[in-house]
Amino acid sequence: MGLLCHVENLLALLFTVLAVSFASTVEYEERAAREGWLRSEQEMKWLYEEWAVEHDKSYSEQGEKEKRFQVFKENLRFIDEHNRPENNHTSTVGLNQFADLTDEEFRALYLSAPINVSAAPSPPVTSRYAPMAGQVLPYTVDWRTWGAVSRVKNQGTCESCRAFATVATIEGLNKIVTGNMVTLSEQELVDCDQRNQGCQPGYIQFTYDYVVRNGGIDTDWRYPYTGVQGMCRPNRARAVRISSYERVPNYNEYALRRAVANQPVSVTIEAHGRAFRFHRSGVFTGECGTSIDHFVTVIGYGREYNGIDYWLLKNSWGPSWGQGGVGMIQRNFGGAGKCGILIQSVYPVMRRWTPSDADGEGTRSSE
Numbered sequence: 001m002g003l004l005c006h007v008e009n010l011l012a013l014l015f016t017v018l019a020v021s022f023a024s025t026v027e028y029e030e031r032a033a034r035e036g037w038l039r040s041e042q043e044m045k046w047l048y049e050e051w052a053v054e055h056d057k058s059y060s061e062q063g064e065k066e067k068r069f070q071v072f073k074e075n076l077r078f079i080d081e082h083n084r085p086e087n088n089h090t091s092t093v094g095l096n097q098f099a100d101l102t103d104e105e106f107r108a109l110y111l112s113a114p115i116n117v118s119a120a121p122s123p124p125v126t127s128r129y130a131p132m133a134g135q136v137l138p139y140t141v142d143w144r145t146w147g148a149v150s151r152v153k154n155q156g157t158c159e160s161c162r163a164f165a166t167v168a169t170i171e172g173l174n175k176i177v178t179g180n181m182v183t184l185s186e187q188e189l190v191d192c193d194q195r196n197q198g199c200q201p202g203y204i205q206f207t208y209d210y211v212v213r214n215g216g217i218d219t220d221w222r223y224p225y226t227g228v229q230g231m232c233r234p235n236r237a238r239a240v241r242i243s244s245y246e247r248v249p250n251y252n253e254y255a256l257r258r259a260v261a262n263q264p265v266s267v268t269i270e271a272h273g274r275a276f277r278f279h280r281s282g283v284f285t286g287e288c289g290t291s292i293d294h295f296v297t298v299i300g301y302g303r304e305y306n307g308i309d310y311w312l313l314k315n316s317w318g319p320s321w322g323q324g325g326v327g328m329i330q331r332n333f334g335g336a337g338k339c340g341i342l343i344q345s346v347y348p349v350m351r352r353w354t355p356s357d358a359d360g361e362g363t364r365s366s367e
Helices: 002-035 041-054 065-080 103-110 160-177 188-194 203-216 253-260
Strands: 091-093 244-247 263-269 278-283 294-303 309-314 326-330 345-349
Touching: 041 065, 065 091, 160 188, 160 203, 160 263, 160 294, 160 345, 188 203, 203 244, 203 345, 253 263, 253 294, 253 345
Parallel strands: 278 326
Antiparallel strands: 091 278, 244 345, 263 294, 263 345, 294 309, 309 326
């Protein structure tokens, strides 16, 4: 009897979910038809075929293409609804390589389980970027204008975002200190950082610590990215070195702003929301919590024309996310920051580096 009741309850729950999903789809279609913005099945099919070619999508299993088309349509409906002007969103969303994935599939393939930052040794916090009385910081910073941001890269389905965020900060600092932009190897961190487990979720402290202990990191042209864990190469070079790494004081917007005024900084965020997954332009102010599951790099900050303060993020999801792989997220949100961006912020240190507090540009000192 207990088993029968359990099965009946599960069936009732399934029917409820299907009914809600069907009702929301019908509501969307009825409203769209009334207001004249419903896409036809033919148009959605055409968009799907065009999207599949653009993102090199092919499906070998029977029925898989049609299944993915149904998911694509649901995501397209979300995008159309979000972008309607009367919804007054501060950002737009658009199709990208994730458009044939359900929310659950996206989280499983591209994000970590919620990251417990206290489970690994915490990087030291110093006074380097602590708030200072009377200090004036640059109104806006964009490290791309200084050539301190390399091309946007794509982690693929390897959960190696920590490696990409670590590398981006080291590339940026090296450019600021030496004047040379050297693109570095995320694959070395995937293969050789033994305390993290390759393409499994891990801790960014360990990736920085690997670079320090290894005496540097190789270039990406010598040690290119494959997106799968392989054997650690014994003949790898040490093209760029760091002396240590530190953490920005937690939950402190001003301290993070001061740090970013001097160098790119890696941060953790909650990234599994659909509006963030399909982010295209504008400042993201959508719903998100603090169940952090992704690492990105803050490469600047500023204020949008509509008065919203933002952080400028370099992601590792390729150029179809955001504006060529870069997006804006709300700043001065309070608490843990928008999507938990203030929970853990880490940056590399070089011995020859002394931060400048006035202009967002680095200065050098003798060792």
